Amino acid sequence: MAKSRTIYICEACSYESAKWMGKCPSCKAWNTFQETEIHKSDKETNQGLAQLPEQGPNGAIPIDEINAKEVPRLKSHDEEFNRVVGGGIMPGSITLIGGEPGIGKSTLLLQIALHFPEKVLYVSGEESLVQIKGRADRMKYLTTNCLLLAETNTSKIFQEIKKQKIDLLVIDSIQTMQSPTVDALPGSMSQIRECAGEFQRFAKRHGIAVILIGHITKDGQLAGPKVLEHIVDTVLQFEGDQHHAHRILRSQKNRFGPAAELGIYEMQSSGLHAVIDPTSIMLSSQDGQREGVSTGCILEGIRPLLIETQSLVSPSYYGTPQRSSTGFDNRRLHMLIAVFEKRIQFPIGAKDVFLNIAGGIKVTDPGADLAVIASFLSSCIEQFTMPKKAVFCGEIGLSGEVRPVSRILQRVVEAEKRGMTTFVTSAQHKKALGDYKGSLSLQLISHIRELID
Incomplete structure (x- = not known):
């Protein structure tokens, strides 16, 4: 009934x-x-996860009686994707990837499906099979393991999966799927939640890896109920500017590997190509010192990256000075401006301040604070001399102190590999860097005033 x-x-x-x-x-x-x-x-x-056979017929059992075998991951040809998801796709897992329309989500997953060594079912609710085939032909695929299906009914999709015995299921997109058990339009919150739950139960029961493509709202959040992000095991965000070639795949949640990992791709006519050396696109190829430009070192996941920080401090011609940042948190920029004016004793608060992180990357690592302060100094104080080939890395406190950051030795080694000669960081890293025997000149400071002393 x-x-x-x-x-x-x-x-x-x-x-x-x-x-x-x-x-x-x-x-x-x-x-x-x-x-x-x-x-x-x-x-x-x-229906629900209580019926899964993995939980056993006798209910709860002691943890030491569970035979936990290491499950081999499903690896794609794309090493950047493998690294971002934690070394490969876990069988029975469900992954959600979101991003702006036209950014390349479908291209990325179709590319992975076409080169996947195991059997893949690519289900599209947005494109016809002819359209998908046209995109696939541009990617020069070599495998015949990829099956295409244009369907939105979840029951029919599950029937096809059982018939084909696949290892990986790609759904493009979750907003177009419709469950016959819910009387609502596709894309509604109840449909999204029910369809995601059905895919999760099916993935856990049959050990099939599932990747869902999700749309985002105008605020940049994944569309649909928030419970969608709790249902899935991994949440990936595909970022980038449609007017630039580079795309960034960022891990926001991962139950089977480190979160906050980052992969960089370049969009070409034949598809997305992984950027093996991301630092090369972050730093400018121009030689010599430039006013308002400094180099910092951030950590994305466990990967150190050198970034170029560009600042412009100019007189304000409006009643309220302008504050603008690209690739950097605007509230943190306001905080650094206040600390700079108070501790350096320079009236920057009445000036327009513009900050840009070159390369299109969004920086959240507080280790970039010291590079921002150095770029301020270079832009507004003529007497400040920027050390040649210097890297600045440290978090700035409200009193102007330079605080330590994580994995400092990895950052130093990365700077040395890039041909840098000077590394400026917190004096609290003296013990951590005591065994460093490289060629970099280490400058350990305790306060931002020491940059101009």
């Missing part, structure tokens, strides 16, 4: 309510509740 009920779901946090409310009691957002009608049979209502 079918059951039907109407609920209201918050678009921002997936909070459910039996009646409409103007303000969500969970996330405090206003006017975010959408009416959703759910139809489920008794049998479908009781």
Whole structure:
């Protein structure tokens, strides 16, 4: 017998309510509740992970009695993708990849599917098979392990999977899928949640790896209920500018490997190509010192990268000085400007300040703070002499102190490999760098004032 009920779901946090409310009691957002009608049979209502055979017929068992064997990962031809997901795709896992429209999500996953050594089913709810074949022909694939299916009904997709006995399932996209157990339009929050749950249960039960493509909202968040990100094992974000060739694949969540890993690709006519040496696109090829430019060293996951920090400090011709940053958190920029003015005793607060991280990368590592301060000095103080081929790495505190950062030895070694001659960092790294025998000249400082002393 079918059951039907109407609920209201918050678009921002997936909070459910039996009646409409103007303000969500969970996330405090206003006017975010959408009416959703759910139809489920008794049998479908009781489906869930409790029926999985892996949990055993006798319920809970002691942890030391579980025979946990190391499961070999599914590796693609793309080493950058393998590294970002933790060394390969885990069988039975479900991965969600999001990004702006036209950024290359479908191209990346079709490319992986075409070169995958195991059997793959690529399901598209957005394109016809002829359109997918046209894109595939430009990628010069060599395998016949990839099967294509244009379908949005989840039941028919599962039937095809059982018939073909595949190892990897790619869904393009989760917003176009529709479950027959839910009476709602594709793309609605209830459909997205139910379809994702069905794919998760199927993946765990049959040991099939699943990759879902997801759309993002105008705020840059993955579209759909927030529970979608909790259901999946791995969340990847595909970033980039449609006017530039480089794309960045960033790991935001990973249950089977390190999070915050980063892979860089270059979009070409034949598809996406991994950039093996990302530092080469971050640093300018121009020789000599330039005003307002400094080099920093950040950590993306466990990979050190050298970045070029560009600052422009100029007189303000408006009532309120402008503050603009590209690739750097604007609130942190305001904090560094305040620290610079207070501790260096230079009136930068009344000037326009523009900051750019070259190469299109978004920096979240606080180790870039010292490079930003150095670029300020170079831009607004004529007496400041920037050391040649110097790298600045350190977090800045509110009192102007230079604080230590993680994995400092890896950063120093990366700078040395790039031909740098000087590495400026926190004096608190003296013990960690005591055994360093390389060619870099280490300058350990405790306060940002020491940069101009």
